[in-house]
Amino acid sequence: MWITLLIASALTGGKVESTSQVCDTKLYDCHNMYPEAPMKAAGEVPDEEELETVCPDLVKMADCFAEYREECKELFEGLFPFYDRDGTLYKEICNKTSVLRSKYLTNVDCYKRIENASIYMLCYNEAISVYEQYVLSKETSDPEVMFRRPCMQMPYVLGCVAAEVQASCGDEAAETFIQVEKLKDSTDWIKYCLHNLEYKNEIYTDFLPSIQIAENLRRQINKVLDVLKEEITE
Ligand SMILES: *[C@@H]1O[C@H](CO)[C@@H](O)[C@H](O)[C@H]1NC(C)=O
């Protein structure tokens, strides 16, 4: 899908309509609906009580982004990755009949601990060093390496955090973590990578087989990739 969008934007790139200013203002307004202060107070991982406070604004924000996508199609198609402050996720998490919400709330204390312990940062640093070793082992100076870097690093980071969630909170918590991440803006890159045959092949036949990592970590990286691949068959 992303490829189609990129091509579409290349084709329509020149003729931006006079609605452009209206659309830019709208996008700016949508971004400003994010409840910064209470989300920060919630450590960016709101529990049930905190959701009561932030959900009205988050849902308004998500609806605003949905309107933007609809009303400003031409501009939207040129934006990749489209950053909607995880509106898609919060629309789901704020819906009291959502199954994902109830699974998320079951494990929210675990996610708060993980977030607070800066696991993401540790995993990010680990991903950088694993990727650098991988590049060195290939002994090539591929000019495209910088562009493919996120395709290898980002699944690693998420798999690494999921492995930590699994180790301290169990399988269900880890599975739900991945389902939640899937709805975040940050995974658009991985979805894009999995849609590109060349990058996808490199992840599966080159990068993953050549890195030396614990079995649980490998399992979680594969789960991340499996879940994000599901999205693409639409
Ligand atoms: C909430 O989720 C239910 C079931 O998934 C869905 O039918 C309903 O449309 C959702 N409500 C909103 C406001 O998104």
Ligand SMILES: *[C@@H]1O[C@H](CO)[C@@H](O)[C@H](O)[C@H]1NC(C)=O
């Ligand atoms: C977060 O971690 C700090 C220490 O690193 C600790 O003092 C604080 O209580 C923790 N907060 C939560 C919500 O766990």
